[in-house]
Amino acid sequence: MLVYSNITDITAEFTDNVVVLGTFDGVHIGHQKIIKRAIEIAKKIQGKSIVFTFSNHPLEIIAPQRAPRKISDNICKEKELQDLGVDILMNIPFTQEFATIAPDEFLALLRKNLAPRYIVVGPNCTFGYKGEGTPQFLRDNAAKYGFSVEVPEAAYLHNKIVSSSRVRHALLDGKLVEANELLGHSFNIEGIVEHGENRGNSILGIPTANIYIPDKYILLPDGVYIVEVCLKDKRYTGIANIGKNPTFAVQSRRVEVNIFDFSGDIYGENLKVYFLQHLRGEKKFASIQELKKQMDNDIVTAKEYFSLKIEK
Known part of the structure; x- marks a missing residue:
């Protein structure tokens, strides 16, 4: 997949193009x-x-006060689109200048x-100044700009769009099963392994990798989850805790991951964590011994969860 981070004229090389418009946060089943x-x-x-x-x-x-927290970052979005089989991704920054472009100017820019020979959008897609561009606007101006329009029906899950x-x-309500169904894949986060207090290894004997997620990205509620982990293109199983670790009065919210049957220094490495199932909420334990017993459980x-998956 070719990736461009700015609007680029590709017409000298590619002419029979099918352009799909959208924000595509999360690349869910509707997208x-x-x-x-x-x-x-296109095929x-x-x-x-x-x-x-x-x-x-x-x-x-x-x-900005109404901007939602993002489901995924650009690296994850790029990977999801590549896996779907997209040929070209034009992932550009939305700027104040871009916000002032009228719908017809936007279509001229695309042309x-x-x-495009075709433009494909969802039924609720808007574009251009104040979102005045709509699927109907596309249909009305298709002949003028030399393209055809396709507007697939919205996707539904459990009778809801x-x-x-x-x-x-x-995700915010902790409905992980529903979120994963909507996404069509496991909700995941990605980040660099950073140094923590080393309590997992030195005190509990259960080493953990710490990832700090910026506030602009959405996270599941605090608690313990069954996860799969991707490290250097290899998949591992494990558990992850989201929260502030109240037993030790940690101040910063983070994701702590225990990777099963793994040892090695991975500080500074990129870790991708896929959330499969919620185990329990986060709680403050009366002692380190109680916390270790619960973590062992x-x-x-x-x-056992992964053993049953293998058997199936």
Whole structure:
């Protein structure tokens, strides 16, 4: 997949293009539906599928106080789109200047730089100044700008429309099973392993890798979760605690991951954590011994979970 971080004229090399528009935070099953349709059309006309999206949420510029916390970062979004089979990703920053572009100016910009034969959008897609561009605006101006329009129906799960807002609410409410269904994959976070207080290894005998997630990204409620971990392209199993570790009165909220059957110095390494199942809420224990006993039980429960998965 070719990736561009600025609007780039690709018309000299690619002409039969199918452009899909959207913010695509989380790349949930609703996003996947319209992206797969764009890929299908591109293959049919022997052209290229292009995702045109933003590296930041537009509300971060237009109304920062209303900007939602992000489900995933740009690295995760890029990986999800590549896995779907997208040919080209144009992931540009949304700026104050871009916010002032009228819908017809935006279409002229697409024609000049991407030469779309088709534009594919979801039924609730808006674009241009104050979101005045709509699917109907696209249909009304398709002939003028030389493209056809496809608007796949919205995706539904359990009789409710799928949206990034719904994913966020599910995650904040701790409904991990529902969130993973909406995403079509396990909710995951990614970050660099940083130094902590080394209590996991030195006091509890259970080493943990610490990841600090910026506040602009959404996290599940505090608690212990069964997880899979990707480190240097290898998959491991484990458990993760989200929270401030109240037994030790830690001040900063973070993700602490115990990777099963693993040893080694991974400080500074990038770790991707996939959340599979909630085990319990975070609590303050009366003693270190009680905490260690509970953590040992959590590990046993998680390993049984993975054993049952293998048997199935």
